[in-house]
Amino acid sequence: MTIRDRIFDKLQEMKMTQKEFAKRTGIAESTISDWRKKNTNPTAEKIMIICKVLDVTPQWLLSGIESHGDRGNPSEWYAIDALTESGQLIKAFNSMDKAQQSRLLGYAEALTKMPD
Numbered sequence: 001m002t003i004r005d006r007i008f009d010k011l012q013e014m015k016m017t018q019k020e021f022a023k024r025t026g027i028a029e030s031t032i033s034d035w036r037k038k039n040t041n042p043t044a045e046k047i048m049i050i051c052k053v054l055d056v057t058p059q060w061l062l063s064g065i066e067s068h069g070d071r072g073n074p075s076e077w078y079a080i081d082a083l084t085e086s087g088q089l090i091k092a093f094n095s096m097d098k099a100q101q102s103r104l105l106g107y108a109e110a111l112t113k114m115p116d
Helices: 003-014 018-025 029-037 044-054 058-063 085-095 098-113
Strands: none
Touching (some): 003 029, 003 044, 018 029, 018 044
């Protein structure tokens, strides 16, 4: 299954029209129509907005692989929306010097080990 196949299957599952999808993503309806007619895939810069609108991960959209629970290998990378709390945390972390980053990582590790 290709990226375009997964997009159109997900649109059908969500009962979302191509017109609504175009409106929500800002991608021209003609471009979306071309994916179907010409058997092409979206360009790389469109992937993240597509994932956000369809509520899927880039890993799923690009490969069809879904990770659930504790089975399988842990992710070696994450794609995170900068406007989410996780994205804000990463932005703050990246603005810190190495000593501050180290302290924050130590604090986060200690928090995860605390009993509920």
